[in-house]
Amino acid sequence: MRGLVARVDGALTAPGPWFRLVEVQTLLALVIGWRLLTRDWTLIADRPAVLTQHLNVMAWYPGAPPAWLLVALQVLGIAAVVAVVARRRPRVAFLVAWLVYVALCAWWGASGKVMHNDVLTVTVAFPLLFARPPARGETGSTVAWGWPPRAALVVMASVYFLTGLQKLRHSGLHWVFGDNMAWILRQGAVDRAAGLASFVADHAWLAQGMAGGALALELTAPLWLAIRRTRALFAAAALLMHSSIWLLLGIDYSPWILTVAAVAVPMSLRADRPLFARSRVPSPAASPARELA
Amino acid sequence: MSTTTFDAAESAQRRVARRVTVGTVVVLLLVALSGLEAWPLTSFRLFSTVRTGTSVGLQLQAVGPDGTRTPVRVPANQVMSTTTHQFAHLAHARPEVQRAKVRAWLSTAGIDPAAVTEVELVRTTRSTDPTGVSHVVGSEVVTVVRP
DSSP states (O other): HHHHHHHHHHHSSOOOEEHHHHHHHHHHHHHHHHHHHOOOTHHHHHHHGGGOOBBTTTTTOOOOOOHHHHHHHHHHHHHHHHHHHTTHHHHHHHHHHHHHHHHHHHHHHTSSOOOTHHHHHHHHHGGGGGGGOOOOOOOOEHHHHHHHHHHHHHHHHHHHHOOOOOHHHTTTTTHHHHHHHHHHHHHHHOOOOOOOHHHHHHHHHHHHHHHHHHHHHHHHHHHHSSSSSHHHHHHEEEEEEEHHHHHHOOOOOOOHHHHHHHHHHHGSSSSSSSSTTTTTOOOOOOOHHHHHH | OOHHHHHHHHHHHHHHHHHHHHHHHHHHHHHHTTTOOOOOOOOOSSSSSOOOSSSEEEEEEEEOTOOOOOOOOOOOOOOHGGGGGGGHTTTTTTHHHHHHHHHHHHHTOOOOOOSSEEEEEEEEEEOOOOTEEEEEEEEEEEEEEOO
C-alpha cells in the first residue's frame, strides 16, 4: 500500500513540460469561453425572484441579478478567456474566467433542479487555479508545470467514478440488469430518436448493454486516465456515451465531452511531444514518472 | 536560480500539488457521500435511481371563474422550465410564499392572475406500456392556491 501511494505521489509530483500546462489551461479556458459565448445569460434576469433558489455558491447575492450585470460578466469572462489564450497574465485571467463561469452557471441553475451540465468543467478546472503557468519565453520542465494537468486528470477520474458509484449505491446492479434503461428510453426519448430509443428499449440485451457500458466506463475511469495510452480512448468512449445521451434523450453534456478532450487528449501524448508541435522537442531521459505524464 | 533555491521551489510545489489534489478529491467524496447539493458541490446523482413503468408528475392548473381548467405552461428555456421542480415543495410552503410563487408562474405562462379563481397543484400518475405509450392511471389535487 505504501508503495502504491509513493508511486502515485511520484507520478503526480514529477516535473512536467511547460507546454503541457499551457495546452490544458488554454483548452479548458476555451471550453469555458464557448459556454460563456453560447448561452443567453439574460434569461436569468427573466426568472422571478420568488422562483430563484439559493442553494448554491451565489447564495450571498440578494434577489435576482439584472440583465446588464449578466452581460457585463459574460463580456468580462470572454475577455479573460482571450487573455488566457494570448498568454497575457494567464494565471489571473484563468481565475477571472473561472469565477465568472461559476457565478453565471450558479445563477442559471438556481431554479430548484441540480444541473450537472457544467459541473465537470468547473471541477476539473479548479486545480489549475493553483497552477503557476510559464511566463512568456519560459521553457523546460518543472514540478510546477507537471502537477496541474495531472491533478485535473485525477479530479476528472474522481467525478466519473463518483457518478458510477452513486448509481451502485442508490440502485445496485438492478440499474444495469433490470428494465431501468428501457424505461429511461421509453419515458425520456426525444421525438427525433423515438424509433431508435424504442428499438433499444425493446431489446433487453441492448438496453442492459448500454447501461452496463455506461456504468463500467464511469467506475473504471480512474484506470483509463491513470495510463497514458488509454486516455485518448477514454475521451473517445466519453464522446460516445454523452453523444448517445444527447441523441436519445436530448440532454446536453457537450461541456463534459469537451472537458474530457481538453485534458485527456494532451495528456495522452508522450511528455516530449507538444499537442500542436510541427517538430518534436528533444526527448528527455525516460523515467517511470515521465511515462505516466 | 541556485540549485538549493530551485530544489526548495520544487518541494514547495510538490506540497501544493498534494494539498490541492487530495483536498479536492476528499471534498468531492465527502459531498457525494453526504448527499449535499450546493452547486457546484454536488453528490453526482445523475440518473442514479431506477426507473419503472410508473411515473408521477406534478402540474399546475389555472381554474377560471367559469370552472375552465388551463394548464400553466412555463417557458421552455432551461432556466424557467426547471422551476417546476419547486412544485414538489409548494404544498408545504407558507401561504404567502405559495401565493407569490403561483402568481409568478402564472405571469411567466402569460396568464393574468386576476383572471384566475384558483390554481390547483395536480399529481398525475402515469403508466407507460412496452410500446412507449403513456396512460394516466391516477390524478389528485395536492393543494389549491388562490392567487
